[in-house]
Every structure is written in structure tokens, then in C-alpha cells.
Amino acid sequence: MREPEPDVVGRAQRGDPDAFEILVRTHLADAYRMAFHLVGDASTAEDVTQDAFLSAWRALPRFRGDAKFSTWLHRIVRNTAVESLRSAARRRRLAALHRPDDPVPDPSLRTAVRDAIDTLPDDLRETFVTVEVLGFTYPEAASILGVAIGTVRSRMHRTRRRLMAELREEDTGEV
Amino acid sequence: MRCEHAELELSARLDGAGDRRLDDELAEHVSACPSCRAFDEGARRIRHAVRLRTAPPVPDLVDAIVDRAELRGSTRDRRRPVAAFVAGAAAAALVFGGLPFFQHRLPAALADEIPERIADASAEVESYRATFDIVERNFHERVPERRMTATVAFVAPERFRAQVTDRTGYPSGDWPRNDLLLDVDGATWSAEGPQVCPHQTMPACPLGTERRAITGREPFAGDAVLPTDVVVPIRTFGGTDRAEVVGSRRVLGRATVEVALDHRDAAPLFAYLQASGSWRPLFPRDRVVVSLDRESWFPLAYEVQAVPSVERTRWAQRNGLPADERGTILSVRATGVDLRTDVEIAPAAPDADTRDAGFRDGALPFDPIEPSDLAGLRPHRRGTSADAEVLVSYARGLSWLKVRQTRSWTTPALYGDVGPLASAVQLPDGGVAYYEPATAGTGRRLSIHAGGRDLHLETNLGFDDLVRVAASLPIDGEHVPDAWLVRRWTGGIVREQVPLERAADAAPYLLMPSDLPEAYALRAIHLVTVGDATGLTAYFARTAREPDGIGLRLHQSADTSMAPPMDPDTFAVDVGDGGRYSPERATLEWSDGGVYRSLQGGAFDLGELVAIARSLEEPP
Numbered sequence: 001m002r003e004p005e006p007d008v009v010g011r012a013q014r015g016d017p018d019a020f021e022i023l024v025r026t027h028l029a030d031a032y033r034m035a036f037h038l039v040g041d042a043s044t045a046e047d048v049t050q051d052a053f054l055s056a057w058r059a060l061p062r063f064r065g066d067a068k069f070s071t072w073l074h075r076i077v078r079n080t081a082v083e084s085l086r087s088a089a090r091r092r093r094l095a096a097l098h099r100p101d102d103p104v105p106d107p108s109l110r111t112a113v114r115d116a117i118d119t120l121p122d123d124l125r126e127t128f129v130t131v132e133v134l135g136f137t138y139p140e141a142a143s144i145l146g147v148a149i150g151t152v153r154s155r156m157h158r159t160r161r162r163l164m165a166e167l168r169e170e171d172t173g174e175v
Numbered sequence: 176m177r178c179e180h181a182e183l184e185l186s187a188r189l190d191g192a193g194d195r196r197l198d199d200e201l202a203e204h205v206s207a208c209p210s211c212r213a214f215d216e217g218a219r220r221i222r223h224a225v226r227l228r229t230a231p232p233v234p235d236l237v238d239a240i241v242d243r244a245e246l247r248g249s250t251r252d253r254r255r256p257v258a259a260f261v262a263g264a265a266a267a268a269l270v271f272g273g274l275p276f277f278q279h280r281l282p283a284a285l286a287d288e289i290p291e292r293i294a295d296a297s298a299e300v301e302s303y304r305a306t307f308d309i310v311e312r313n314f315h316e317r318v319p320e321r322r323m324t325a326t327v328a329f330v331a332p333e334r335f336r337a338q339v340t341d342r343t344g345y346p347s348g349d350w351p352r353n354d355l356l357l358d359v360d361g362a363t364w365s366a367e368g369p370q371v372c373p374h375q376t377m378p379a380c381p382l383g384t385e386r387r388a389i390t391g392r393e394p395f396a397g398d399a400v401l402p403t404d405v406v407v408p409i410r411t412f413g414g415t416d417r418a419e420v421v422g423s424r425r426v427l428g429r430a431t432v433e434v435a436l437d438h439r440d441a442a443p444l445f446a447y448l449q450a451s452g453s454w455r456p457l458f459p460r461d462r463v464v465v466s467l468d469r470e471s472w473f474p475l476a477y478e479v480q481a482v483p484s485v486e487r488t489r490w491a492q493r494n495g496l497p498a499d500e501r502g503t504i505l506s507v508r509a510t511g512v513d514l515r516t517d518v519e520i521a522p523a524a525p526d527a528d529t530r531d532a533g534f535r536d537g538a539l540p541f542d543p544i545e546p547s548d549l550a551g552l553r554p555h556r557r558g559t560s561a562d563a564e565v566l567v568s569y570a571r572g573l574s575w576l577k578v579r580q581t582r583s584w585t586t587p588a589l590y591g592d593v594g595p596l597a598s599a600v601q602l603p604d605g606g607v608a609y610y611e612p613a614t615a616g617t618g619r620r621l622s623i624h625a626g627g628r629d630l631h632l633e634t635n636l637g638f639d640d641l642v643r644v645a646a647s648l649p650i651d652g653e654h655v656p657d658a659w660l661v662r663r664w665t666g667g668i669v670r671e672q673v674p675l676e677r678a679a680d681a682a683p684y685l686l687m688p689s690d691l692p693e694a695y696a697l698r699a700i701h702l703v704t705v706g707d708a709t710g711l712t713a714y715f716a717r718t719a720r721e722p723d724g725i726g727l728r729l730h731q732s733a734d735t736s737m738a739p740p741m742d743p744d745t746f747a748v749d750v751g752d753g754g755r756y757s758p759e760r761a762t763l764e765w766s767d768g769g770v771y772r773s774l775q776g777g778a779f780d781l782g783e784l785v786a787i788a789r790s791l792e793e794p795p
Binding site: 007008017020021022024025026028029032033042046049050053054057112113117131132133137138153154156157160161163164167 | 182187190192214224225233419421
């Protein structure tokens, strides 16, 4: 995970919009990827990404630098995504409806491995995305997800077992 | 150790979080446990598939976020026109090293704007000198890290020197030091360094050092390379559409934009180092992150990062490298850059090992045809090649163009260094020219056949500029005679450049990909007839550049059974009947319904080839 120069974070904390823009450009792709995998559709992921950056902008003055900036930011992305899923669930319960249809995904993007990731329970999926897709270390992932390092370790193992079983019957070419 | 514990540890190791104290215990268990080995292999395959298949396209939300944060104010001018920026960049480049001119409010460069900005800035570089620190990892198991410094000097258009000094502390004095010198001065070229020694023989290097030198070098000769991408990476970024802006940072106290691309696309950036000497190999899909100065577009730092994959592991094993390489394996960082006008480069003295390439500056046997529109370039060297062709060249800064011509072309094929894959291009003046994209060793090329004259243009300018210059030549290019497109050999006939409809009529089994990688398009179809049997080869390429000159090759033929595999590393793949993949030949082949099909592309990995194979369908 690429870290911004400390002076960029410092300038953004002091309200420098250019510095904040650099932070957005640097971390947009990874933040969006995390949101996308957690919420499962592109338009919600866009909302979550935007909301997370706005929360980060507001919270920046309180960022103390005792974690890496990327870890801190992704914790916000994760929490925003979880909150978004909770609100969606609340809305569904209230409307007594089934889960609303997602926008039709681009079929070229639907792959066996992504389908398999989507079917993981939330705790395994968010751990797997944080480590495998975004490349955070176990201690960083533990900090983002608010769990112990040992939990990240065992979740990664369980997820891999599960994906292997899931994909054994599938035809992905290599898996 | 029990299986579950071993798997847990294997899983953690894959993520770089293993417990090294368990090395021996784990190795012992895994060597005797097929189930744990299968787990490890499966986990690696999932990693490969995840990296290949799961990345969603990322929307550009920067403006939306900045807007919502109510950050836009009257002091921020985020929409400065590109042209104004480029003009600023070019002017800045001229004084780089002299004046503190860093501007804070430049718009962040986007990947698709970078080639244009680099091309414009490169035309302004007249002189350059820089020093770099180089760190290379895993050269050899006994030399895990080598450290070198490089000094590079350039005076436009064709004087260049790169000197590498090896500062590694080797285990003993037997190891060959990678001290290199590359010298280019117009018509002369020389490179010196240790020969590449077989890995197994190290540290002994019985081959010693080698020096290659050329005189009579023609302007911007492809085989006597002028590796100026180290100055401004015009070739690297002029031809890639696979670069991604990944961040920004400061190098040498200057603001840079960081751009990531595959090593297969970034190779020209390393050409000044690899013209001679002994280097560790780099995998084509390794990631190169380049920090480009935001005003001059000089690459101030670049690093190659290993990207683990199944193919890479096999490749690493074949090359005697650690199978699980991770992180940065080669890094280059500028320690000083300046643009002075007094850079001196002493020409290399010819010696006994010198080869004469036969080009002579000066007298011309006939008056050449010249373009009236030079796309901003200025006349440079002109002369006669060993084959009595006339060659005129034009240059400005790092940009160049050369026009080769003859009045006595009798071969029934396009003139110059273009092959049967060249595609016909309609010029704005109504004429026709035949175009080939840039490769690792040549620029973009156009061949023109016109009554009594044949011309060949080559350049590192963009495609549009090349076409503009070609259209300003006082001749009208013609379509080549049909006879030039038919080649007969003892086994049969090859018809080149067959239209898709005719190809489909001749070979009803023809399938074409409905899902090509971005920027790839059909370039040519060749039809082979051997007795009653037919075969078709379709070529797909990008317009700007194909490092291997081919791109993607799809071959299909009826009544051809699959030959035994030639490459021992070939493995089975679930595509069609008997699908298999050869990493060495970068070829996926299979049969279906009695038709043999193969896909070959050195720039693609297996996952990409499989995706293309699965998208084959009858042409519309």
C-alpha cells in the first residue's frame, strides 16, 4: 500500500485542498475496490467511497499519525460500507421487500472467482478483500477491521479453504 | 505438525505473515503431505485468479468528492488548459536545475494525457546530465543485492553517454563487476561491459568483457540504440495505453506523479542499462512504478516490483531466481539532474572490433523527396546507406523522423522495414500508405509505394504526426499490386491481407474474438492453402506500439491434429478438447469439432488468453 508523503497529510490536516486532492487521487482506486467488494454493486460503492472521503476530510484534524494514513482511511471506508449495508437492510425490512435488484452488472466482469467472493459471509469477505485484494498486512487489516491479528490469520485460512471448495466445481480456466 | 496447523501457516506465508521458526517443521510436513501441497497450490491459484479477474473499473470520483467537500474556491484554477500546462512544462524544462519554479497548483496528470505532455516536453530537451543510484536484488543467491551508480549525459539529437559503476561488495574478487559504458555520437556507437555469464558458472565468468562498436551508423538506427527514454520516456509512454496514475510524491525535492505499468511496456526505460553487461532477468508482467517530474517529465525514480503469479513462479524457477519473490527487485533513483548547455561527450575511438554499418553522411546520388510539414522538427543528418538508398532525417530535442527512399525497388513486397502485417492507411491527401506500430527496437513506420519511388518513414512521433508528415510529401501513395500479397512456397500459397468476409467464405470454421483486450483491433488475416486444406491466421495489435511487432496471433485450421507439445513446461488448460498452454511460447492451443485453434501473444498471460479464447464466435 502506497503511503502519501507525511507533508501531504500534514497540509491536508491544515485544510489545504490541493493536498486533500492528492490524497483522494492516491487512494481512490483502493478505497473504491474495498467498497465495491463489501457492498456488491457499483453505484452504492461510489456513494460509499464519496461518503468515506468526506468523513475522512472532516476527521483529518483528529488523525494523529499513530497508524498509517492508508490504514486509517480504509477503516473509515469499511465502517461506511458496513453502515450502508445496515441502512439498506433496515430499508428492506421496513418495506418488507426482497433485496432490491442491483443494477445489471457488466457480464464481462462476472467471473466465478468474484461470484465466489460475493457469496462469502461478511466477516470472511471483508478480511479477504482487505488482505488479498488490497494487499494490507495482517496487523494493518486487524486495525482496519477492528479484530485481533490471529483472527485475520484464521479468517484468511478459512476463506481460502472455502473458495477452493466453491471453485472446485467451477470452470475458471485456472482455478 | 497437523494438517490444519500446516495449512494455517501456508496461508499466512502467502500473505507474508509466516512464522520463520516453523520453517523446518513445515517443510517436513508439506513434503510428506499431498493434501497440504494441494492447499498451497490452490491458494496460489486463487490469488492469481483474484488479481486477474476481480478488479472493477474505478470511476473518476475525484472531482465529485472535492466538489462535495466544498473545496472549490476562486483561488483554485483546476481546469487549466492542457496546452497552457504543456507550454509551462516545456519552458520549465529548459531551466530545470537552475531556478526554483515549482508550481503547486498544476492539475494532476491523468494517464491518458501523459503521452502528449511527454511528447511535447521531449522536443525541448537539448541537453541533459543526471546521476542515478541503482539497487538490484536477487542477482545471485550469494549476491542478494547489488548497488551501482549511473551517469547519463545527452546532447540532442544523437550524442549520448551512459556509464555504470558497480559498487557492490561481492563475496570475492572473482565476481565480474558490472562496469559499463555506452557511447553514441551520431555515426559512431559503442558498448562495453562484462558478458552475460551462465548463472551456474558464477562467480567465474570465463567469457570476460566484451566491446561492440559501430561506425557508419545511420541516424537513429534501431540496431545501435540511442536509449533516450532515461531522459524523457517518450517511447515508453508514447506507445502504452496500459499505464495507470497511482499517486504522487517528492523526489529530489520535486513534485512527481507516479505511474504504474507492466515491465513489458516499460522496457525502453531500462535500455540504457541493458545495452550491455550482466543483469538479473525481469518478468514481463512485473510492475514498474515511475516517478515522473510534473514539469519536465524526466523520470526521477523508477522501481520494478515482483507481482506473484503461477507463471512467474515457473519463470523464476527456470531462471534460477527465488520462486516467491516479492517487493522491489530493481530500483533506480536520481541523485542529481541538470540541464546545462555545456555537456561535453567525447566521441568513442574506433578500434579493431568495430563494424562498419555502411551509412555515409553527405553526398546524395539523387534528389530526395521531402515532406513540407516537418511536425516542428528540423533537418538533421542526411546521406546514403550501404544499399545506395537515400536517407534524410529530422530531429528536435528527443523527437526524430527519417525518410528512406529508393528509385529502383524491384522486390514484390513493401519497401523498408515493414512486413506483411502492415495495414493500409488512407492519408489526408488521398494517397495510401502502409503502417506498422512501434516495436521494442523500431519506431512507428510507414511504407509508401508511388510511381517510380518507394519511401519508408520511421519516427518516434505519434501516429497522427507521422500521417501528417507523410501527407505533405509531394507524391500520392498507391495500393500495392495484388501480386505482392500472394506468396507461393513448395507446400502451398499464402494470401496476405484477406478481407474478413473472404476469409469466412474460404474457411467456414473461422471464429473471431468478441472480447479483445482494450485498444486491440484486427490488423490482418492471412489465408494459407495447402492442397485442399486451409488455414487462417488473424493478427490483432494496438495502433501505437507492439513491443514484439506482432501483438496477438490467432491461428485456425481444419483437419490438423495437435502435434505433441514442444515445450516441457506445457500444461493442460480447460479450453476445448486437449487444451494446453506453453509458457515458453506464450501459446494456448486446443481443438474443437476437428478444428485446431491456437492463440499466441507474448504480452498476455494465460488468464487473458483463456478469456479471449472463450470469447471466440462466428464473425458477424
